[in-house]
Amino acid sequence: MSDYGLTRDRVETYFDRTATQTWERLTSSDKVSRIRETVREGRDRMRALMLSRLPADLTGARVLDAGCGTGAMATELARRGAHVVGVDISPQLIGIARRRLDPDLAGFVEFHAGDMTDPALGRFDHALAMDSLIYYRDRDIGQIIDELSHRCARNIVFTVAPRTPFLMAFWSMGKLFPRSDRSPVMVPHDPRRLARHCPGQLHRVGRVSSGFYISECLEHRR
Template sequence: MTYEATRNNVETYFDRTATKTWERLTSDAPVSGIRATVRAGRDRMRDLLIAQLPDDLHGARILDAGCGTGALAFELAARGADVVGVDISPQLIDIAEKRTPDDLRGSLSFSAGDMLDAGLGPFDHIVAMDSMIYYSADDIARILEGIAPRLYQNMVFTVAPRTPLLMAMWRVGKLFPRSDRSPTMVPHSPEKLAAKVTSGTLRNVERVTSGFYISNALEFRA
């Protein structure tokens, strides 16, 4: 599938199917044991991505690409950054705007749209937590190539690692009719993905595994 087709599938999934689930998962509301492991894994990954950025973010302009309900954007803004949060799902953006703490409103802006929109301008840093996990290696390489001219320092993002469990889930997912599928994560090897990237350098950071949450953090520098 093309980048545009995958992006549209992700938008449809979150706006029509998963909004309530995602709203609950990213809140303090009680969740099932399985979802609790996912919540814990996402908390750990959020901390890991932030750790790849400077401690002092005052004066830094940061893009939160695929910001979802805004948790990562809030933490970056609290550290002094000027944060632009973009998500393909208007419903998730609505939740992020409602959750924005009053003392951060001057440091944050949220909008629904494509995270690759050049009209968003240049950034010192870009974070993309679990928003690129549905794309092929070729798509990710093109994403990084397109972002490189507008990136002053680094971009940290996640992919689904190529583990036996995720590969099995990926193969089973492809058996369903396309109309019945939720967006399927595409597993990647960091080393093979790095070989695709020609517009900068890609560094493997760390893998986070927490029950049903398995994700690998990477850092890109143009």
């Protein structure tokens, strides 16, 4: 199995068996610890930054929410008028997303459990992947972006873990331990190096840092 396949399976196991309840609580309005509150705030800011790269009116547009998790991004896209296809490797998270979806938006959103690169999902005007590529190496991200770009007419907005001293130290420490039964570890990236693996134009949009949440937004266009 490829590095991509191994990492994808590890991510599925983590979110579907280990972290489902934690992720459900983090993405809700329930009270959480201050540390998790900073992560929640960071994710809210990143979601807004990513959405700023798309038109305010998405009426008639078909948008892929790749790694949709519990559905927050899909909801915002649907409110702009888009037809949203939300896909996540975790059936458990997809179940939460379906339960949380506003009934008034049901006609605008369809959720699928599976691989974000599945050609059966069809073609799109835009694609977003918020924090769903952070566990993959540069060549795997390049392959994912390449596959999605052939089915995306306009832009792909996604995030990676930036190469900060903190994340690099965390990643280096994680490599010292076996990964078979532990959570996946974020792989820090330099956008300039990552651009070598992504055909087309890759632009830096901005970085969000909020407590333990650190993520870099990039935009790809062919």
